[in-house]
Amino acid sequence: MSGVLNHASSSASPSTSLSSLWAYVRPALDHIVKSPSNEINGKAPAIDFGLYAGIHSACYNYFITQSENSVNLPVMDDPDQSSVSRTDIYMWLDKYFTEAAREISIGVPLDDISLVKYTVFSFNRFHAGAQSADRLLSYVNRHYVRRAVDEDRGWLRLADVLESNSAMMTITSIEESHAVFARKLRERRLEELKKWGYRRGDSEEKAILAESCAEAASSPERVVPVLSLAHRRFRIEFIEPLLAVPKTATKIKAKVKHKIPKPPPGLYPAKPKGRLARAVQSLLETDAIDNEEKYFLVSTLANALLLIGVPEDHSLRKKLHKHIEISALTFSFFQH
Template sequence: MASSSAKGKGKEPAPLAPLPGPASGSANPAASLSALWAYLLPALNHIVKSPTNDAHKAPAIDIGFYAGIHTACYNYFTSQSENKSSARANDEPASGTDLYEQLDKYYIDAAREVLLGAPQDDSTLIHYIVPCFNRFSAGALSVNRLLNYVNRHYVRRCAVDEDKGWLRLNDVLESVAKTITVDDSREKISERLKEKRTDELKRWGYSPDGSGVTLAAAEACAEAASSPERIVSVASLAHRRFRTEVFEPLLAVPVVKGKKTKNKIPKSTSGAPPLPKGRLARAVKELLESKGGDEEERSRLVKDLAAALRMVGVRPEHPLRKRLDKFMASASYIG
């Protein structure tokens, strides 16, 4: 993925112009998945992968192209629904499943490109990952708006009506069942299910302040934390893949081969404590313990990395998240 900012003291390149739509022709982008994907792909690549001077703002596409994508998605879903109206009784996939799965594959490939470009030097890893994630996330949020019809038509139906979302009924029934008695009404049982869902969202930062802002943010994190078979919003789909394809490999514990040392970290020969197990943990250790340098820049990197780990669904109890949170809460943190 391209760098998020211009380097050097020269003049920054001009912002990218909005991407125009393809030349009009006889092909109908809603005729098939391959036709629709060919129509969408230039827009996705422009929004998610094009170089930009602002890592927090994705490049735009032409308003006509934007409207054309909305229309193409609507027509594609409508035609699928009509063609499968009788087949749904035979448990065929819901209309939109093929496009949703294609988007998932796209984000897998995009995230893997980020990992493949990661520097081998731990000291520069966070400086690379943070702007890459910010750029990726900005693109994901922009695509989420662009493909809002996918969320409305497919995700919402599958997640709510078909119980395939990030939190399913069976996920909470077992724990709730332990507190239910035979005398409990349907309303009381329903209320306990809602309480269980609220408890889970509080782990991701939800605060019942009435604004709804923390609710949406917490649910997005919980969606990204879910397993790949769960149906989540287009933005959370992208963030989840950044977790599985970028952060999880960087957090993974290297396996030391050998009869006696398998799955163990080699002991230090210098008397110093062993290094943290994963690449990202080592990079964080180096960043936090480095002396001198730009303290404000270091604090910004820590803050952005902590936010990224939360957004992609790395759970709050993960040791690296706890360490970053502790650093931000300390007196050395510059907010």
């Protein structure tokens, strides 16, 4: 595993500008996100405590400086323009994770079994690095993401719960409208979290996990925490191209009268599958891998698809879940 990244001394304050801050943060991100790791769980390499603390302080000072500068700026007609200085670091992070995921996709192997292994170990490494980045850049979550959510720019927005204005017809006061909006938002949030395994009364840990999955499943323009931002880009840039079903060529044929229809190839003809789905099928059918390793790959891939926001009704997630259930029943049977 890579060694500890040490603190690099510099006379310039990294919080004075975005370019200075990014030049200070980027090497640490490269180390924890991209450095090779021999750990089976992809554990991210450590960075020196001095550098870790320095990045924390630099991010904090940067956001404080930007907030103070925005107070002294003249009022702009476009409110979005006044917040550009607060979004820039977030946009650069999004671009960084985009490039990191694309770099991983370049190394995709041609062999099916190798593809599954590569996907599992690449995600484990990327996920561990993203977790470290999320902790390292906690001030981005605190000073930008949280504010964006308060401003209705998060993964779940008021527009998502207001299908029509009919709910507003009986509202008689501002206080009542706020209460209606808050109630509808809570109801919609619970509805969305159920899609990711959460049920009313579950633990707070399950709620946090379900919300992080929902965040990763959101569209790119929605502001989410750093970890979910990384997961979302891994899904969009790496996984979704592998899940894409190839388009079948359609041939235009001349109409022929009294043509005898051909019998179907089977009662349930096979549908075209994405590359990752075909690779998983090959994994499940092979005898070259023992059941223990097969179960590890299948269960880890299933968890990865959950974390990056692939819906539970996706055919590949269903297939993986079915195999996990069968494996669990088989193991239980032989135990008795």
